[in-house]
Amino acid sequence: MINKLLSIFLVAISTLGCKAQKQDKPNIIIIMADDMGYGDLSTYGSTLINTPNLDKMAAEGIKFTDFHANGPVCSPTRAAILTGKYQQRVGIDGVVTAKHHRDKGLETSEQTFAEAIKDAGYVTGMFGKWHVGYKTEFNPINQGFDEYIGYVSGNVDYHSHIDQEGFEDWWDGDKIKNEEGYSTDLITKHSVDFIKRHKDEPFLLYIPHEAPHGPFQGRKSAAEREIGWKNGSKQKNKMTEEELNNIYKEMVEVMDEGVGEVMKTLKELKLDKNTLIFFCSDNGASRKVGSNGGLRGYKSTLWEGGHRVSAMAWYPGRIQPNQINNETILTMDLFPTILDFAGGKQPENLDGVNLKSNLLEGKALEKRDLFWGYTGRKAIRQGDYKLILRNKDAEPLLFNLKKDLSESNNIANKHPELVKSMLKELETWSDDVYSNSNNKQ
The missing domain is CATH 3.40.720.10 (Alkaline Phosphatase, subunit A)
Structure with missing residues (x-):
């Protein structure tokens, strides 16, 4: 009887172990x-x-x-x-x-x-x-x-x-x-x-x-x-x-x-x-x-x-x-x-x-900066602020997404220092991601 109970106990423990392993994966x-x-x-x-x-x-x-x-x-x-x-x-x-x-x-x-x-x-x-x-x-x-x-x-x-x-x-x-x-x-x-x-x-x-x-x-x-x-x-x-x-x-x-x-x-x-x-x-x-x-x-x-x-x-x-x-x-x-x-x-x-x-x-x-780039266009997100460069010669556009999710109000002229720092971060990121890329463009 004791051996039978022991066997049941061991089977139960094994089953629980399998379930626990499953939950871990x-x-x-x-x-x-x-x-x-x-x-x-x-x-x-x-x-x-x-x-x-x-x-x-x-x-x-x-x-x-x-x-x-x-x-x-x-x-x-x-x-x-x-x-x-x-x-x-x-x-x-x-x-x-x-x-x-x-x-x-x-x-x-x-x-x-x-x-x-x-x-x-x-x-x-x-x-x-x-x-x-x-x-x-x-x-x-x-x-x-x-x-x-x-x-x-x-x-x-x-x-x-x-x-x-x-x-x-x-x-x-x-x-x-x-x-x-x-x-x-x-x-x-x-x-x-x-x-x-x-x-x-x-x-x-x-x-x-x-x-x-x-x-x-x-x-x-x-x-x-x-x-x-x-x-x-x-x-x-x-x-x-x-x-x-x-x-x-x-x-x-x-x-x-x-x-x-x-x-x-x-x-x-x-x-x-x-x-x-x-x-x-x-x-x-x-x-x-x-x-x-x-x-x-x-x-x-x-x-x-x-x-x-x-x-x-x-x-x-x-x-x-x-x-x-x-x-x-x-x-x-x-x-x-x-x-x-x-x-x-x-x-x-x-x-x-x-x-x-x-x-x-x-x-x-x-907190982290996030970046996008596609066909010469680039963008950076810092908190609520998003800066877009439509091409390398275009004026940067800046939006506060918390206040302006439709990106209809360019506030770049109101925040020149922020624009400058975001442009620098964008350039650093671009240099970094293309430095070891198989598709340098």
Whole structure:
């Protein structure tokens, strides 16, 4: 009898130990929308687009009001989130295009968050958009991801999966393997399958959606592209403004459905209380469609509308619900943050900062200057102040974002000393990030 009780006790202790170990290794999911504006979610004020699942994520966790993409376009932000560094430092300060930059990509010598977290005992998967290198050597499989299905270009036809230059662009690992289906639904399907297959081990799942980036296609839209297609980014079937807005609405809402499927799967498998999810967009909405919520500018600009994005964090039981976070955060901050949650070793050369104490305890982040740069334009943020240089010969523009979030009142003439010091910091940063870059420009 004593031996039987002892055996039961040892089994119980072992089970508790496994559960404790599991709690020490939370699953990590990063979901990224593509070209979605600050005002495109209903939780951020949209009355046109219904996003109940992302609204639920925000209500059950943290909604960020001052979260920024590292870049105002796709590739730079993706390079920054992957490496935890300013994208200029790793040579991806502009769009890696299908036509002109097929030899350019994120060097494999750079450590990605996938590689870092694998060292902490995680299995890693990615499903969706890569856009930091076309050549096989730059493929996600060679950058720390155990599994990858998706496309490597800036966008593909949602149905035929043909890229902007007429090439088939749907990969399984480092091999082209097209499959039938709407790309948003395929990304969700493979993500859910990954969770189910790896439910008994700590995993990192990166879900960079195509939606709502163009071409603007819904589930029932006809395919626009075929192999050899050479019409640039123009769609054959012209849409009215109303039709375009309706398709865009559907694209965001289908992505939201996918987020709901991921959350539902976690709850069904009893993984929800041991999973941290970050959601954000890679830059603001384009000039053509979408809402940046009253912010000035749009994708590709350094106005707030180009890089201030909707974002949230969800971790039931660890992150308290219904929080509004006003800290100024960049996407590169996610690398050191998820690595801390995973118990991994922090690299010493990251530009991003660890948000863990802020997320769990509300501890304020230390003050720091933040920078943006794109096609000769640069910007610096110091507290509430933001300075923009539209080109090297232009007069600097200064705004107090606390009083003037729309960036409509240039106060540079009122603060000459502040402008001078911010320009100096901007020059120092620029010299630093390009000093060891593979893309000195």
